[in-house]
Amino acid sequence: MKEAQTIRQLLPLLKPYPWVIPLIIILGLLSSLSEGLGISLFIPFLQSLEQTTSQSVSSNLLLNFLNQLFIYVPSNHRLLIIPLCIFGSVLLKNCLSYSNAILFSWLYSHISYRLRSSVFKQLLNVSYGFLDSHQSGKLLNTLATETWRACDALSVLVDLIISACTVFVFVMLLLLVSWQLTLLVAVALILISFSIQQVSRQAKQLGKQAVQANDHLANRMLEGFYGMRLIRAFGQESYEQKRFDQASAQVRNTSMKLDQLYATIEPLSEVLSAALLLCILVIALLQDRATLPTLLTFIFILYRLQPKVKQLDSARVNLNALIPSVEDVMSFLDCSDKPYIRSGRTSFKGLKQAIYFESVSFRYNPLDKPALRNVSIQIPRAKTTALVGSSGAGKSTLINLICRFYDITEGEIYVDDCPLRQLHLADWRSRIAIVSQDIHIFNTTVRENITYGRLEATEDEIIAAARQAHAQEFISNLPQGYDTQVGDQGIRLSGGQRQRIALARAILRNPEILILDEATNALDSVSEHLIQKAINTFSQDRTVIAIAHRLSTIEQADQIVVIEEGRVVEQGSLQHLLKLNGMFAKLYHLQYRSVLT
Ligand SMILES: Nc1ncnc2c1ncn2[C@@H]1O[C@H](COP(=O)(O)OP(=O)(O)OP(=O)(O)O)[C@@H](O)[C@H]1O
Structure with a gap:
């Protein structure tokens, strides 16, 4: 029956x-x-x-x-x-x-x-x-x-x-x-x-x-x-x-x-x-x-x-x-037929040396071609690593794996000497903040959007974060200041204002690892300048991993990782890569220098 x-x-x-x-x-x-x-x-x-x-x-x-x-x-x-x-x-x-x-x-x-x-x-x-x-x-x-x-x-x-x-x-x-x-x-x-x-x-x-x-x-x-x-x-x-x-x-x-x-x-x-x-x-x-x-x-x-x-x-x-x-x-x-990201048991006390990718390969689906192939890189503590590569190269995938949105298919990612999978997931993610180009703004007040970075933050901390993100001025000009409703997806704010709120949210979180997925769409030069300035101050003494689209990020990075078709093709400082006169040098002259000229 x-x-x-x-x-x-x-x-x-x-x-x-x-x-x-x-x-x-x-x-x-x-x-x-x-x-x-x-x-x-x-x-x-x-x-x-x-x-x-x-x-x-x-x-x-x-x-x-x-x-x-x-x-x-x-x-x-x-x-x-x-x-x-x-x-x-x-x-x-x-x-x-x-x-x-x-x-x-x-x-x-x-x-x-x-x-x-x-x-x-x-x-x-x-x-x-x-x-x-x-x-x-x-x-x-x-x-x-x-x-x-x-x-x-x-x-x-x-x-x-x-x-x-x-x-x-x-x-x-x-x-x-x-x-x-x-x-x-x-x-x-x-x-x-x-x-x-x-x-x-x-x-x-x-x-x-x-x-x-x-x-x-x-x-x-x-x-x-x-x-x-x-x-x-x-x-x-x-x-x-x-x-x-x-x-x-x-x-x-x-x-x-x-x-x-x-x-x-x-x-x-x-x-x-x-x-x-x-x-x-x-x-x-x-x-x-x-x-x-x-x-x-x-x-x-x-x-x-x-x-x-x-x-x-x-x-x-x-x-x-x-x-x-x-x-x-x-x-x-039904949990039996679905994939989950399982949390490890080791608590994360802070990054001491670096995040290591050792022969990491990853595919989104078993039948897809690999999005990352045999990637071995080091992301040193308190330094800025810029990820560079053409569209679809695998930069976001690398970030996805660091955040453990997906688990790797082959190889291992180590945080110092501990495999990432063995770390307590919430612990690990609590030390990371992402400022990405597809910012999500909740349909609520400015205050609640910023506080999302750390729910228990005090009013003073929220204002300090907004100040640091160069958002304080425009927020105080809004009709109800921090209590202004921003609309669905932050529709009542400009692109630059949304980015600064997202940055204030990340600053409030006070992360050890900051992930930046830079916007490809051009913001007005004032907004861009303000955001860049805020990020530069905030990045000091933090481990920054940036999907770099701006020349300034690339020039300030301690190391640049060039990815093409899922492989790391070049890696090193700006000077080193320019001297190599390989893929990066070509990209640099074509794409980034043209921005200056
Ligand atoms: N969720 C997904 N499911 C299946 N395939 C995906 C998924 N996300 C990305 N890919 C594929 O993985 C490869 C790498 O994509 P990824 O987003 O990492 O590139 P990217 O370098 O960040 O590109 P862009 O600069 O354009 O954002 C691409 O071939 C893409 O089609």
Whole structure:
């Protein structure tokens, strides 16, 4: 049964609360029992109307039990006592159902919270390699939509359990009232259930299509957000609108089909059930085996059973439609098939001599060509190392490996004499700050953006960092100073201002190793001058690794590493490399000198 498979997948979610589902089942059973008892009490009540109770000794266990209940109640009091008992059981049933609903809402909110948190944690921990190979829209859809749908599956599961409890109790009652009629009902119910099964199969198919359509739509939304400038600049609004509408139409069509499918369940179930009820009534009356009160009670129980069976069927169909969402979230949370960057145990006390690359090779994917090949370099402490090379040479890859965003495929990186992989990851990264060209500015205040470098920094430290990054002046001219909201991606700031905020963030972190990925796009000369000045002061006595695009960085570097097609082709000081008259000298004269002339 597919439902059983889904339930098994949902079980890990329930693990932290092992007592809740048994409690829900017990409450569900008790509530069904009290409802069943309330309905059954109509038999002695109707019999007392006929005033036949005292003489009736039936072979029916249930009837005898109910008669025994009121044997000591004088018949003229029964008309009052029995309705009171019926009311009592209705009251009890509703109290138990209410408790179950409250318990479930508690469980639902706790589990959905845990699930969202686990999905986000997975997103933060899984290796970049995994993220690279998945579309961000798909990941966003998993986090934003499928997580909710997976929680809905849990809610449907609980509906299923409660309905199953009620159906179980009511079927037991029916058996006690008349097993022959119950058998007839059972055969008919199986037939009804079989027709619902067909609907259920279709629902699962549609559920899969719905997940795909949602993934696709989320992708289009993301592309729309991030590509907004490009779309407008290239006048592609109508093209993008068309692509978005197509993705949106797919979502509309699948969700409409799913809704239509859900809508068929109720009428289908009701028509088949009505036919069933009428058949039973006719058969029972023709056979004249049941007394009228018993028959009425049987039909009344059956009547109350109908919505429960319908609920059970809807729950099964819904559960099937939600299986793809559960699978999507569970497979994302499954740690066994994903790469992770594991932290080492050695704590990092500070760089003493150098970072050594020893015959390091790396490829992003096993089938890709290597991004770094057999790289052996030394990055000495408290010196500036400039990485130079043409686009796609492997400079950023080298930085990625130093930050351990990826793990090397061959060779070893040593921090002094300790392999990088053995260092405590958070320790190591806490000593690094990156000022990169693709700065991320959070949509919050200037202060929060700077404080991201060190969350516990004091106001004075924040201002000092901003001053050092030459950002204090423009920040104090902003409408609310440090409390100014900078907009999405810092849209309300200029490129140079964003860079200075990013620099202030790095300065506040007070890193031992500073990684600079210099902007290739030209900033205005004032901004560039200010940023360069700030970086120069800040770089003193720090280990700086710079992907160098500016002549000044190259000229101030203690060593230059030239990378081409993943290999280190030249290495040494500026003078040494110029004397070699090789690749760097060519690049230097062509690219950098031309900047001066
Ligand atoms: N996430 C990735 N997945 C797969 N391949 C990648 C990834 N990032 C980079 N590459 C590939 O690795 C090689 C080196 O790229 P890298 O980004 O290190 O170059 P780079 O020297 O920093 O270039 P640029 O100066 O243009 O930024 C390129 O062939 C690139 O296509």
